Amino acid sequence: KQEVTQIPAALSVPEGENLVLNCSFTDSAIYNLQWFRQDPGKGLTSLLLIQSSQREQTSGRLNASLDKSSGRSTLYIAASQPGDSATYLCAVRAGGLTNTGNQFYFGTGTSLTVIP
Amino acid sequence: DAGVIQSPRHEVTEMGQEVTLRCKPISGHNSLFWYRQTMMRGLELLIYFNNNVPIDDSGMPEDRFSAKMPNASFSTLKIQPSEPRDSAVYFCASSSGAPTGELFFGEGSRLTVL
Numbered sequence: 603k604q605e606v607t608q609i610p611a612a613l614s615v616p617e618g619e620n621l622v623l624n625c626s627f628t629d630s631a632i633y634n635l636q637w638f639r640q641d642p643g644k645g646l647t648s649l650l651l652i653q654s655s656q657r658e659q660t661s662g663r664l665n666a667s668l669d670k671s672s673g674r675s676t677l678y679i680a681a682s683q684p685g686d687s688a689t690y691l692c693a694v695r696a697g698g699l700t701n702t703g704n705q706f707y708f709g710t711g712t713s714l715t716v717i718p
Numbered sequence: 719d720a721g722v723i724q725s726p727r728h729e730v731t732e733m734g735q736e737v738t739l740r741c742k743p744i745s746g747h748n749s750l751f752w753y754r755q756t757m758m759r760g761l762e763l764l765i766y767f768n769n770n771v772p773i774d775d776s777g778m779p780e781d782r783f784s785a786k787m788p789n790a791s792f793s794t795l796k797i798q799p800s801e802p803r804d805s806a807v808y809f810c811a812s813s814s815g816a817p818t819g820e821l822f823f824g825e826g827s828r829l830t831v832l
Contacts, residue, residue, distance in 0.1 A: 705766060708760070
């Protein structure tokens with residue numbers, strides 16, 4: 603079964619710093635990987651989607667990379683701001699032809715605090 | 719597009735009552751997922767549908783939980799009878815173009831069972 607891990611569970615940085623969030627997964631047979639942001643009491647907002655054939659995606663100050671062979675993805679946030687404070691989750695969409703072939707597997711998230 | 723729409727946003731009920739949560743996926747999406755989120759257990763997949771057909775319901779906690787998708791634009795998650803341990807935020811999400819489509823979440827339904 604696919605397992606997704608995010609380390610660290612919590613991260614606190616001063617405003618303006620560049621930072622990297624990590625996501626690892628155990629089975630490289632994935633269709634895609636997605637990064638989400640969740641603010642307290644809110645739903646999950648999609649940030650970036652990387653298809654299995656891609657190496658990275660960029661949106662504004664965010665850059666996500668994918669290395670399928672090593673089972674790793676990183677989310678790079680440049681010039682962090684207090685408004686970036688939230689929980690960040692990654693999810694992989696399982697490949698294969700089984701019943702669970704289209705399921706998404708989520709990590710437990712990294713809680714980010716950007717200190718003004 | 720209006721996004722994934724869930725109702726109610728908040729529900730407070732007493733133990734033993736029936737609870738029905740509703741979801742309207744994004745038009746054109748053919749996969750729909752129900753998740754439950756708690757502080758203790760994080761985000762858990764309860765059930766998902768492809769083209770209105772339940773594919774994997776192994777995450778449904780017990781027979782008190784049931785989910786239906788009578789058509790492509792509507793799904794329900796029912797708990798009967800409800801118990802205090804069912805208190806959580808229930809999310810509905812949908813995606814298109816399986817298997818490569820992007821997943822979009824609703825705002826969630828916060829359920830409190832007293």
